[in-house]
Amino acid sequence: MDKLSIKADLYMGQGAMDRLSEWRNKRMFIVTDPFMMKSGMINMVFDRLHSSNEQYIFSNIVPDPPIEVVTEGVEALRSFNTDLIIAIGGGSAIDAAKAMKLFAQKLLDQRDIPFIAIPTTSGTGSEVTSFSVISDKQKNIKYPLVSDDMLPQEAILDPELVKSVPDFITADTGMDVLTHAIEAYVSTKANDISDALAEKAMKLVFAYLPRAYKDGNDLVAREKMHNASCIAGMAFNIASLGLNHGIAHVAGAKFKIAHGRMNAILLPHVIEFNADYKPGYGKEDSNRAAVRYADIAKSLGLSAPNAKSGVRSLVQAIKQLQKQLNMPQTLRECGVDQALLEEMRVSIAEGALKDGCTATNPRVPTAEDVLQILNKMFQF
Structure with a gap:
């Protein structure tokens, strides 16, 4: 017997980012990478957030996120008393956020925090999967994690976010x-x-x-x-x-x-x-x-x-x-x-x-x- 479940609500097409404007009174833990910050692309998120929300920006993400970065993120997520996780970036940002969410639940007994994934590359499909890959840089090993607890509740697929990809x-x-x-x-x-x-x-x-x-x-x-x-x-x-x-x-x-x-x-x-x-x-x-x-x-x-x-x-x-x-x-x-x-x-x-x-x-x-x-x- 096979069991199939599609957990994420999908917001697709041009203008899909406007979905973010519907969230109110949330403590938002935003996981992204330095490029999103330096390029100003992160403003596509900030410009749509209601003033009633508070944000914590975790932008230390690097390609093939290492265990140390995930651990740092788990602690920051806990300290901020997060209501909502938003991951915006490529597969690395989304994978890191998924691992943070999983470890926060399993190791710190955190509640199940709602999670929105916003991919800025068209490749991993991480926004709808129960997979995450994190790395041990010292050993040059990648560790695939698999758990339905990592699945985002929502995914936003807006082509405006990917048109500048080289x-x-x-x-x-x-x-x-x-x-x-x-x-x-x-x-x-x-x-x-x-x-x-x-x-x-x-x-x-x-x-x-x-x-x-x-x-x-x-x-x-x-x-x-x-x-x-x-x-x-x-x-x-x-x-x-x-x-x-x-x-x-x-x-x-x-x-x-x-x-x-x-x-x-x-x-x-x-x-x-x-x-x-x-x-x-x-x-x-x-x-x-x-x-x-x-x-x-x-x-x-x-x-x-x-x-x-x-x-x-x-x-x-x-x-x-x-x-x-x-x-x-x-x-x-x-x-x-x-x-x-x-x-x-x-x-x-x-x-x-x-x-x-x-x-x-x-x-x-x-x-x-x-x-x-x-x-x-x-x-x-």
Whole structure:
């Protein structure tokens, strides 16, 4: 038996930020990052808040938020006697706020505080998921947290917040969306609901990511990608993810490569591994994952007369999309040299197999499988 619940109320489209003006007499704990403060984008929040509210601004967020920052935030949240948490920023700000909320409840016996998530990038889907990723900077390890207690009550998706995102971040985060959707679709926990969400997200990415990359002021493309990120988040919140994220969490931290970019480099190789793709194999050799990938290819209008052809078409379409976005396709292009790969590869393989996302991968990997994927990523 599967249980599905969509907890967050969604406020979507241009003008969605106006929802904030409806809150009154709250002690608002606002989690954001230094860029939001320095750029003045945080004023999109302040300009909409009623004068009856009090605010505490926690802006110490950095990419891949470390445990120490989360701990600091928990103490500040408690001391302020918070009524409402608002997280505005990329995945790091929202993930940090989710972890703060969770630890405040579990460790300090705080009440369940209402939580609003406002993403300023179109990638993580964190505003509708029960996942958060925090880091141990000393060990270069990312820790995925999973708890429905972290789910926001509301999410505000306003395309005005993402139109100034640089093109390379648009590319990285957009490929993260695609990876979320594809992994959710082939997950061992996939069902009809997650399939529908994942399929729609994939179609939106292929249709609108190149447009958003080319012209950040294209608000139609920005809105569609913002929606795609949220939809893919719903999909993987139901079905979970797979080996792609299992490796990316560890390798991204070790090599200091942006999460979405690492996912994009991995994606063709993980698809071929899961499909057990071998040149010359026939229709009768296709496994469940290969058939599912072929279904994706068909839904995107790609050639897929059989599973083998569908897998090949999907991989080629992903590589073509990467080229359109001027993205690196190998670790070498990201500045990883052979010596660093040799030093890190075993610990990455071990960490990937322990990662919670890997548990729902459609094909059970071994350490040797991960090592082979890493070798292919290096100079494919």
